[in-house]
Amino acid sequence: MKLVKVYVTLKDSVLDAQGEAIKSAINTMGYKQLADVHMGKYFELSFDDDYAQLDQDVNAICDDLLANPNIETYRYEIMEEQ
């Protein structure tokens, strides 16, 4: 099996309401040296092994479903699943 790890994050200029809320919670907890928090999504996709156009398809899946190119960027890694 192939394991694909996808990381989706908001673009820099997009309001990260969740990141802001989490940052202020961590600060209130007493950790003052925290400068910034961003929250994103993380996906693990498993695919059948012999999959010629895996890379191409993962790209399409990210563009169409996992990330919204208007506000988010993504990156992914393809690896062998143990």
Next chain:
Amino acid sequence: MKLVKVYVTLKDSVLDAQGEAIKSAINTMGYKQLADVHMGKYFELSFDDDYAQLDQDVNAICDDLLANPNIETYRYEIMEEQ
């Protein structure tokens, strides 16, 4: 600045409803070779540079806030921010 990347995922014993929903959406789009999807959360925390007990504190932040040990597990990496 130090950058900490935190990955939070549901424990295996907990049904990943969002993962299931995404899996079926991807299958609907015609990608049949997809076997499994898991969805998690991804955080990027930036900290001031000279921070002796960073590792210890990140551990505590994950335990106390970012992950719920009843249902989730986490891992993190600490690196230099560019």
Next chain:
Amino acid sequence: MTEPTAKQIQTEKLYQQWGLTDSEYQLISEKILKRLPNYTETGLYSVMWSEHCSYKNSKKVLRKMPNKSSRVIAGPGEDAGILDIGDNQAVVFKAESHNHPSAVEPYQGAATGVGGIIRDIFSMGAQPIALLNSLKFGPLKDGKTKHLVNEVVAGIGGYGNCIGLPTVGGEISFEDCYEHNPLVNAMCVGLLNNTEFKHGTASGDKNLIIYVGAKTGRDGIHGATFASDEFTDTKNKQRSAVQVGNPFIEKLLMDACVEIIEKHSDWVLGIQDMGAAGLVSSTAEMASKAGSGLILNLDKVPQRETEMSAYEMMLSESQERMVLCVKPEFEENVLNFFKNFELDAVVIGQVTTDKQYKIYHHEQLVTDIPVDSLTEDVPEYDREEKQPQRMIDDKDYHFMPTIDSLSETWQKMVQRPNLASKKHFYQTYDSQVKANTLVRPGSDAGVVRIRGTKKAIAMTNDSNSKYVYLNPFVGGQITVMEAARNIVASGGIPIGITDCLNYGNPEDPESFWELDKSVEGISSACETLDTPVISGNVSLYNEYNEVAIYPSPMVGMVGLIEDIKNVTTSAFKKAGDLIYIVGQTFDDFNGSEIQMEQLGQLKGDLRVLDLEKEKLHQDLIHQAIEKDLVTSCHDLSEGGLAVALSESAFENNLGFEIKTSLTSAQLFSETQSRFLVTIAPENQVVFERLIQEDFELLGQVTADSSYKVTTTDETSIIDGSVVKSNWKEAIACLMKSEV
């Protein structure tokens, strides 16, 4: 990064990319300023003079709408309109479209549409009490549309649920013309506990302009202007023009604004939300309305991003922000008040008397223009009009359905996406939070009681663009009347409307004719009902590849229920009740769902609507409800009598046995001005004496869920439980099916 000079803007005609025409630009530079506007100033004119902010194309048409009645406290021109409902209370409401943002980013587009309309209500000092929405999409065929629908619905629910306002009604429909141009209209209704309200004005020399709420980022700034085109370095490819909402902040902002106006009215002279064209439109309008000038210092504006230009800050459409005008002696109080809600609040400027709009950025005066020139000097256009050719060609066409098997047609019709249950979507909206909702989605209008009184408010969103497409004038009338029937069937009397006018390009004469005629239709119906248009919104240029959407006016109507004992729902209550249809039925199949089912296209003209008769039927139904005669009441609309009967039977799993003078086909006719009513048998005489004419006793409600129907053509027995499951499952099935 250097901005182009005023000279460059002129010679390279850069203003065109912002949407200003040559003659508009000349008007600004030659008549108004008598100099060339700089970069920031050109940007301000371009947004303030856009159709969205200025209504320069539609103003002339909008003036046709009645906006007065004995109840009107505030009409169009304020953030939202206000109607007196007695006992020193008033309802405040408005609807807004968020079509384009939802096409680009469906979740956030829909969510920020909801967020924006809520701000319009609480900026009037009113406590928002309910939300509604009207959604139009392409057919549920491909994965793309389904994803779009899912995201829009999730965005609507995501914002409303989180902020804690019940979504009590709405509509959702599917036609080919919306495939690439979905419509997302949202409405908010609020309650004002006194009939005084805060105008959105900035008056009084040296009074302070205070900014409250979320920080400003580069959200929603025209993607296609040269600001983003020519000056983006590679890093800024990261930039996004899409607004993102934060309902959590809006909840704090809403609670704070409602409380400050209720408890500290003397602190606040004026308040306005920052909606389209953010800072510039809110502050310029506030100053212009008061006949004042304004100085703003942009360095004080809370900023989420670094190195924002004056242009970007002024045009940003970052969400969850408000502007207040406050007397200097209350500065401390106001700032502390918001601080207690954990909201940013800062003084960003001052009111002046010179009627100039002056903006400082990095200690430089970047804008110095007459404030009225942004709001008052916009040229008003008188667009060319032409009746669409299709109307002339198809004038005498009359569609007649063929019914081979009544039972089969019946089953098919209830599965049409436009007629099937929308519960799959609306069950994802919290319709009960605040514990005041008396009628949830699923009946005719949503009903919310006013705690501590006997009163309740009924509200509905309606549009039927198929009718408007076939005959804009009659279609416009029908839109209002259908909304009114929903209110009346719920036990209320209609008291006013808001609207979203969704059309194509106004520079296309046929499109403009559609706008003009349908507004005339809406206006005439409103005159008949004495329901003024107290707020609204215009969205033009809804087209894809130069093909316009159907002309799609959406009417948001509010009704008053004087006593909650009058609240009535569409569900049959009990076996043995008598079933009546009130109103005559004709062969009205043009524009109907059965025409779409059988012919697959819209064609023909609409019957002239008899407004007086419609009003009479509504009045009679209202009287019958007030006299406690009615056990259920449902308006007849899309799908006709067959669909209305089924919908009424579903909730309590009842059936009916009817014998009618109508043909089988006429069970699907969509003649206007009709109601389906049930009464207890002992009230037969009183009820019939009240209604007098234009009614037919159809039969009675039965205990098993079987429909026994005798028309002039045949007698059929239809399995109601199958009808119900077809109706209930149709949408979920389509959403799940693979492409």
Next chain:
Amino acid sequence: MKFAVINFPGSNCDMDLYYAIRDGIKQTVELVDYRNESLEGFDGVLIPGGFSYGDYLRSGAIAVHAPIVKEIIRFANEGKIVLGICNGFQILTELGLLPGALIQNEKSCFICETVDLKVLNNQTAFTNEYQAGQIINIPVAHGEGRYYCDEKTLEDLKINDQIIFEYQQNINGSVAQIAGVTNKQKNVLGMMPHPERAIEKILGSDDGLKLFQSIINYQVKVNN
């Protein structure tokens, strides 16, 4: 009895609960801001529904770091009445005052419906007005209401009769159809359905009223 309704930033059912107490069972009730550090003088604490801090990380996760929370814990440990509804339930599990966790509904959408619940244990401070096994009709409105706990915990819950309400139709995929649980001492109840939305017939149901009346009964007994 004097009740405190805790108001976190983003709570939005606080007034619904307030009215349920004031008008429904005619007791004294006050809204208490999350920044307060004392619950002195109150007999019961109610944690309302809503989206505390936007529920941006996980529902209830951020609220547990608010100043008032220490006091809620003390209150619970002293055996006083604590009721968490919807977001309140989520907060109580995040706090560890109740076992388990509440996660995204199985069909992953928000769901607003009125559901049938079975009262499994009517011997508690919250349910003594109901019959054992009674079916009651209460609204739900949540996106993250699927109750989850491991098998060991479930076992314990069953043995100690801590499962108070059970869905008749498992609308969100909860373990053992659990809609509401108490702690071992049974003075802390968390439930996803909203009894405060079911205290008047005109709202569709008044089956929630008995829950609040039960608390009064219980308190009267304790006081005697």
